Amino acid sequence: MDQISQLPDPILQHILFFLPAKDAAQISVLSKTWLKVWNLLPVFTFDFHNDLSLWKLLSTEKEESEQADIRDAFLSIIDGSLINLRIQKAKIEKFRISLKLSYLKNASCIDEWIRLATNNCIKELDVHITRHYEEDWYSLPGTTFTAKSLMALRLGGFKLEWPLIVDHINLTKLRELSLTDAFLEERIILEVCSGCPAIEDLSLIRCQGVKDLLISDLPKLVKLTLHQANEITWEYRSIRIQAVKLQSLYYRGCNSELKFDVTTFKLLKELSITFEQITDLMVENLVSELPLLEKLELNFCFKLRRLKFSSCILRQFTFRSGKSLVELCIDTPNLLHFEYGARKLPVIFSMTTSSLQESCVNLMPIDHLGTSWFQNLKEDLTRFEQLNLLILSIDSTTVSLNTIFTLFG
Numbered sequence: 001m002d003q004i005s006q007l008p009d010p011i012l013q014h015i016l017f018f019l020p021a022k023d024a025a026q027i028s029v030l031s032k033t034w035l036k037v038w039n040l041l042p043v044f045t046f047d048f049h050n051d052l053s054l055w056k057l058l059s060t061e062k063e064e065s066e067q068a069d070i071r072d073a074f075l076s077i078i079d080g081s082l083i084n085l086r087i088q089k090a091k092i093e094k095f096r097i098s099l100k101l102s103y104l105k106n107a108s109c110i111d112e113w114i115r116l117a118t119n120n121c122i123k124e125l126d127v128h129i130t131r132h133y134e135e136d137w138y139s140l141p142g143t144t145f146t147a148k149s150l151m152a153l154r155l156g157g158f159k160l161e162w163p164l165i166v167d168h169i170n171l172t173k174l175r176e177l178s179l180t181d182a183f184l185e186e187r188i189i190l191e192v193c194s195g196c197p198a199i200e201d202l203s204l205i206r207c208q209g210v211k212d213l214l215i216s217d218l219p220k221l222v223k224l225t226l227h228q229a230n231e232i233t234w235e236y237r238s239i240r241i242q243a244v245k246l247q248s249l250y251y252r253g254c255n256s257e258l259k260f261d262v263t264t265f266k267l268l269k270e271l272s273i274t275f276e277q278i279t280d281l282m283v284e285n286l287v288s289e290l291p292l293l294e295k296l297e298l299n300f301c302f303k304l305r306r307l308k309f310s311s312c313i314l315r316q317f318t319f320r321s322g323k324s325l326v327e328l329c330i331d332t333p334n335l336l337h338f339e340y341g342a343r344k345l346p347v348i349f350s351m352t353t354s355s356l357q358e359s360c361v362n363l364m365p366i367d368h369l370g371t372s373w374f375q376n377l378k379e380d381l382t383r384f385e386q387l388n389l390l391i392l393s394i395d396s397t398t399v400s401l402n403t404i405f406t407l408f409g
Helices: 009-017 021-027 032-040 052-059 064-082 108-118 186-195 280-289 371-387
Strands: 043-047 091-100 124-130 152-156 176-180 201-205 212-215 223-227 238-241 248-252 270-274 295-299 306-310 316-320 327-331 337-342 348-352 358-363 389-395 400-406
Touching: 091 108, 108 124, 186 212, 280 295, 280 306, 348 371, 358 371, 371 389
Parallel strands: 043 091, 091 124, 124 152, 152 176, 176 201, 201 223, 212 238, 223 248, 248 270, 270 295, 295 316, 306 327, 316 337, 327 348, 337 358, 358 389
Antiparallel strands: 389 400
16 A cells, blocks of 8 residues: 555655656656646746846946846846745746847856756746857757756757767657757757657757758657758758658748758648749649648749649648749639738739638839829739739838728629
């Protein structure tokens, strides 16, 4: 018979206080009694990202000595908020902070904050560091990633070094991983993938140091975001993605060619591409070879001129570009949402749809918006009569207009 479980809840809670976080979490699943006591433990959320009063103090121009005092006070506030974690067992739902590297008198305090958070059954860790100079990097401590309860990890401005970090990556419950403005190598990505097999949502945004990108060993990956930096020296030479369950892909590229075959993702439902070099034929092939595609976004695809495709599955279609299409002819009978943003309306427009619920057109003309321009616009809109209801917005240096047109055939 389990004698310990018969003790009063306050005593059982006291026992959990003195156990390592991992052991306390494991004990909680032994019985309903321990689970109830586990759920009674205090739960904290630390979010310093949107503390406007602190940021106002930090951004105000003051003497250097005053700035130093304010920064010390800022760090003390964070330390004070975490002090309870040093003396009692607690669960952290979320720890979120954003700092400039120049604010930190002793950057090792970040290590301590992350260590405290990850040792207390944290579920969500979000730490972003803004570098003062391009060459400044903050190396992530190697003891960080031992939190077995962590489900979401978002890091920005860090340098992930080899081999310091590798032996410490073991996040079996991690569902979301986001690395932004980070410096890392290809082998770091491989180790992260193998140490975090449950990842469902992966984001690599403006990551430096990566040339040949391989994403594999993530059998549960359903959402992938890849954003390359604009600088040509940070281009990917190749991209290989092995994700048979991928359903959402958001790609922003600056290469001279698309470095991977999107059509291999047969379960893909959402596709967003920001890529100057994509062609009309490539889009047509994408739509025809992705049998489950429901949402398509094309952003700043400057080579697109005559878009023609057909799909019975597509529900949402968006085109945004600094250049206008000459022709847009799509056969999408089940389309629900249509959005078009460019300088001008297409000269040729044809859309076959019977389910459309919302149509949005955003024009960004560079011409002077006089009487003749609006007269021409009125004539052009007659090509969109089949849309029935159209939400039109016009943005220019001379006028800003948002209105709703009801068009009758």
